[in-house]
Amino acid sequence: MAKQQDRFVCQACGAVQSKWSGRCDACGEWNSIVEEIPLDSIPKGLKAGKGKAVELVDLKGESKSPPRWTSGMTEFDRTCGGGIVPGSAILIGGDPGIGKSTVLLQIVAALATQGRKCLYISGEEAVAQIRLRAARLDLEDAPLKLGAETNLRNILASINDEEPDIVVIDSIQTMFVDNVESAPGSVSQVRASAQEIIRLAKRKGFAVLIVGHVTKDGQIAGPRVLEHMVDTVLYFEGDRGHQFRILRAVKNRFGGTDEIGVFEMSDQGLHEVPNPSALFLTNRSDDVSGAAVFAGMEGSRPILVEIQALVSPSSLATPRRAVVGWDSGRLAMVMAVLEARCGMSFAGVDVYLNVAGGMRIVEPAADLAVAAALMSSISDIPIPQQAVLFGEISLAGEVRPVAQSNARLKEAGKLGFTKAWMPALSQHLANKEGSTQKTSLDVFELDKVGDLRLRFAGD
Ligand code: TYD
Ligand code: MG
Numbered sequence: 200m201a202k203q204q205d206r207f208v209c210q211a212c213g214a215v216q217s218k219w220s221g222r223c224d225a226c227g228e229w230n231s232i233v234e235e236i237p238l239d240s241i242p243k244g245l246k247a248g249k250g251k252a253v254e255l256v257d258l259k260g261e262s263k264s265p266p267r268w269t270s271g272m273t274e275f276d277r278t279c280g281g282g283i284v285p286g287s288a289i290l291i292g293g294d295p296g297i298g299k300s301t302v303l304l305q306i307v308a309a310l311a312t313q314g315r316k317c318l319y320i321s322g323e324e325a326v327a328q329i330r331l332r333a334a335r336l337d338l339e340d341a342p343l344k345l346g347a348e349t350n351l352r353n354i355l356a357s358i359n360d361e362e363p364d365i366v367v368i369d370s371i372q373t374m375f376v377d378n379v380e381s382a383p384g385s386v387s388q389v390r391a392s393a394q395e396i397i398r399l400a401k402r403k404g405f406a407v408l409i410v411g412h413v414t415k416d417g418q419i420a421g422p423r424v425l426e427h428m429v430d431t432v433l434y435f436e437g438d439r440g441h442q443f444r445i446l447r448a449v450k451n452r453f454g455g456t457d458e459i460g461v462f463e464m465s466d467q468g469l470h471e472v473p474n475p476s477a478l479f480l481t482n483r484s485d486d487v488s489g490a491a492v493f494a495g496m497e498g499s500r501p502i503l504v505e506i507q508a509l510v511s512p513s514s515l516a517t518p519r520r521a522v523v524g525w526d527s528g529r530l531a532m533v534m535a536v537l538e539a540r541c542g543m544s545f546a547g548v549d550v551y552l553n554v555a556g557g558m559r560i561v562e563p564a565a566d567l568a569v570a571a572a573l574m575s576s577i578s579d580i581p582i583p584q585q586a587v588l589f590g591e592i593s594l595a596g597e598v599r600p601v602a603q604s605n606a607r608l609k610e611a612g613k614l615g616f617t618k619a620w621m622p623a624l625s626q627h628l629a630n631k632e633g634s635t636q637k638t639s640l641d642v643f644e645l646d647k648v649g650d651l652r653l654r655f656a657g658d
Contacts (some may be wrong), residue, residue, distance in 0.1 A: 208235045233386050265453060268364070268406070270309045274461060274471040275302070278446045279431055280454015283310075283365065286404045287453060288397045290425055291446075292411045293435035298444050299410050300324070302435065302462065302469050303367050304333060307408070308341035315364040318357070322349040322373030322383075336468040349383065351376050351392050355399055363405050368396060370410035371425065390424045397428055426450060437464075441557030443478075444469060448498075457498035476503035476614055479556040485584060489576030492616070493568035494587040494607035495560060501603075501610035503587060505555040506565065508572035513549040524554025525565065533569050533592060540596030541652045543577065564601040566592035567620065570648055578655045586618040587611040590645065598622045598645045608638040617641055620651065 207216040209232050214225035222229050267282030276282045279289060293299050304319065311317040321329055326347050333339045344361065348354050351374050358366060368374065374392040375383040382388065393409065400407040411425055413434075426432050430452040437444035446460040461472040472478055480492065480503055489508045494501060506525075513519060522530050530552055537543045552569065554560055567590035575582050582588075589607055591599040600622040608619055623644035645651055 206235050207232050209233075234381070235387075268310060268315060270306045271313070272306060272309060272460075272471060273473070275306055275446065278433060278448050278458045278460040280448070280451050280458070283406045283408075284430070284453045285364070285406055286401055287406050287431060288393075288400055288429040289406065289408045289431040289433065290411050290429040291408060291433050291435055292413050294413055294439075296439065297435050297437055298462075298464055298469055299435050300369055301332070301336070301464075302444075302446070303369065303408055303410065304329070304338065305336060305468055307365060307367055308333070308336075308338040308343055310365055311341045311343040316344075316361070317365045317367070318344050318346065318361060318363040319367045319369070320346045320348055320354055321369045322347070323370060335466075349373050349375060351395055355395065358399060358403070358405070362403070365406045365408065366396070366400070367408045368410065370412055372412050386424065390428075393425055393428050436559075438557035443472070443475075443557050445558075455498065459497045459500065476501070476610060479504045479558060480614070483584070486581050488579045488581045489572050491568040491572040491575065491582050492587045492611075493560070493565050494589045494611050494619070495562055495565060496603050496607065499606075501606045502558075503610060503614060503616075504558050504560065506560075506568045506572050507553045507555060508569070508576045509551040510545070510548050510573060510576040511551075513547055515549070518545075518547060519549040519551075521550075522552045524557070524559050525552060525569070526561070529563070529566070530569065532594070533566055534573065536592055536594060536596050536648060537570060537573065540647070541574075541649055543574070543652075548577075562601075563591040564589045566590065567598055567622075567645070567648075567651070571620065571651055571654075574652060574655050580655045583618060585616050586620060587616050587640075588620045590620075590622040592648055596648045598648060598650075605638070608640055608642075612639050618643065620645060620654070 207219050209216070209223040209225060209228065211228040211231040212223060212226035214223055216224070216232060219232055219234065223231050265284045267284060269276045269282040283289065291299050291303065307317040307319055319329070324347065326345050329345055330339065346357060371389055371393055372384040375388050376391040376395060379387055379391045396407055409425070409429065431448065432450040434447045434449055435444060436447060442464045444462040444464055446462065448454070448456045448458045450456060461475040462469040463472050483490070483505065491506050492503055493506050494503055496502070520527065520530065534545050534550065538545060550573070568588040570592060571582055571588050589601060589604070591601055593599055604621060611619060618641045620643045623646045
């Protein structure tokens with residue numbers, strides 16, 4: 200048989216090339232060209248013969264909510280929507296070394312102890328290494344079955360023998376299907392392996408937890424193919440220099456997304472952090488300027504974090520703007536608004552902004568806290584210790600209301616804060632939302648960022 204012509208397709212624009220290259224000639228996208236099976240080896244059209252009609256039903260009908268297996272680690276259970284759904288496929292992505300294997304070992308050990316039949320298949324570590332880790336985590340008595348294997352055919356055979364409830368595949372990039380001719384970790388291998396294991400999971404009703412490494416630009420390796428194939432995608436993120444790890448749901452067919460679970464890495468594995476706000480705010484000192492507490496929301500959870508700003512004279516021709524944990528474009532915008540609407544000047548000064556504890560904030564509601572931290576640092580007047588802030592700033596300098604202000608205020612009250620600086624309309628918005636709950640906090644309503652400026656000219 201003649202050798203089949205290789206076919207390389209750009210995953211961004213679909214252009215077909217005769218050889219691989221780093222950049223697509225057609226659309227200019229980098230790293231998007233992937234080898235694919237030649238078109239002529241795919242059968243054209245359906246073969247003759249009649250299909251069996253699909254049984255169609257009404258949208259409305261009897262169906263009970265899916266049963267869930269809870270691990271007892273509430274941070275994990277909540278993130279995946281209240282527990283693991285039998286027959287579902289969950290992808291856990293994250294940087295190498297962030298703690299994916301550790302957290303999964305803890306989760307399945309907990310599930311196994313509750314009587315679920317769990318299999319842990321590792322293609323990265325030997326059985327002895329996993330045992331060593333389990334001993335360190337004090338989990339060696341959990342009735343969990345281990346296997347070190349990378350050939351999917353063998354893995355499927357042992358799943359067929361064992362009939363487990365939950366299977367962990369650590370990691371999908373090490374697995375291979377022996378009839379696909381490319382290296383483990385390549386797109387076609389990752390896709391084929393995931394497809395096989397997910398198909399078996401759906402058929403037999405076991406849940407599969409798949410570990411996927413993330414590439415440098417933050418995508419799960421294998422151009423997002425995996426994200427489409429699974430029911431739930433969780434990202435395990437965190438800064439290696441900090442002990443906090445955040446499990447974030449980005450897709451969930453059986454629950455809400457934007458939920459997070461907070462863990463703390465210790466020498467005995469990952470511990471749950473039921474009250475992250477308290478943790479992010481420990482060791483705050485009294486009279487330091489430039490620190491503002493932002494009352495943020497992560498999904499349905501309020502989280503208070505400290506935003507720190509430092510404005511210092513610069514010796515550079517182009518002063519430095521450094522941001523950790525927030526969007527640098529957004530900082531530039533807030534600074535421009537402060538310059539244009541409040542007459543502040545950031546010329547000739549370096550600006551540093553840091554979100555404490557290694558958190559990453561994406562909410563625009565943090566604008567007001569950032570503006571306050573900047574003002575506080577410039578004027579060297581500390582923000583009152585018991586105050587929290589939230590609100591979005593528009594280019595016109597208005598402070599815009601944000602959603603869920605009641606939840607934010609409640610969390611702040613719980614943690615002993617007594618003042619809130621927030622947008623003027625939000626109480627009204629909260630009342631309209633149907634919640635008339637009154638807050639115990641002293642609320643200062645702000646219309647414009649200029650009102651905030653006055654707070655630093657003597658209260
Ligand atoms: P691991 O779960 O192997 O990461 P991944 O599977 O995501 O690649 O975690 C490895 C890191 O976690 C490693 O740097 C050591 C650290 N660690 C602890 O700090 N404490 C522990 O108890 C364990 C098991 C790991
Ligand atoms: Mg690992």
